[in-house]
Amino acid sequence: xxxxILVVVDSINVxxxxxSKANVALIKNLAAIGYRVKVLHYTQQNxxxxxxxxxxxxxxxxxxxxxxxxxxxxxxxYFKVNLAQYLEPVFGFSFTFFNDIRxxxxxxxxxxxxxxxxxxxxxxxxxxDLIMP
Numbered sequence: 001x002x003x004x005i006l007v008v009v010d011s012i013n014v015x016x017x018x019x020s021k022a023n024v025a026l027i028k029n030l031a032a033i034g035y036r037v038k039v040l041h042y043t044q045q046n047x048x049x050x051x052x053x054x055x056x057x058x059x060x061x062x063x064x065x066x067x068x069x070x071x072x073x074x075x076x077x078y079f080k081v082n083l084a085q086y087l088e089p090v091f092g093f094s095f096t097f098f099n100d101i102r103x104x105x106x107x108x109x110x111x112x113x114x115x116x117x118x119x120x121x122x123x124x125x126x127x128x129d130l131i132m133p
Contacts, residue, residue, distance in 0.1 A: 003117035004036040008108065010100075010123045012041045012049065019124035026122070027052060040111070042104055057107045065099035 007027055011020045031037045031051040038053040048054050060066060072083050072095060088094055113119075 002034060002036045004038060004115050005030055006111070006113070006116045006119045007037060007039045008104065008119065008121045009039060009041050010104075011043045012039060012047050012054065013043045013045060017124050023122045023124075024049065026120075035117075038116075040104075040107055042100060055107075057104055060099060060103040060106060063099055063102065065095045065102065069095035069099055 007023075007030075009023050009027075011017070012024050012027070014021045014024050027037055027039055028049060031049070036053075037051075038055070039049070040055050040057055041047070042057045042059075044056065044059065046056055072087070076082055076084075084094060091098075
């Protein structure tokens, strides 16, 4: 029986950054050397990789952080006021960040880890470090 590796990653869209390209290369290489690879990704697109089970994590849209992040965006767009410079020093991160983390965590809680040999978290900029310290 092949050992399964679970990869949790913020993006597997190779067109959005070099970090995503590196993550996809690692994922493909793990599959190529014989591991069963399951990828939970927050790309917000249906992306499939050959010989890899890819599951898109759905964004939680009915949360306080989602509402606050959208409100912040609307204020910035229409009133040209960047609230991030005031809010992020207080909270440490943006409301969008907190909503993204909660969306990823909710999907992780539903996973069955009984046949997982190894869990790898990858990101473009440290997003997943708060989920699985």
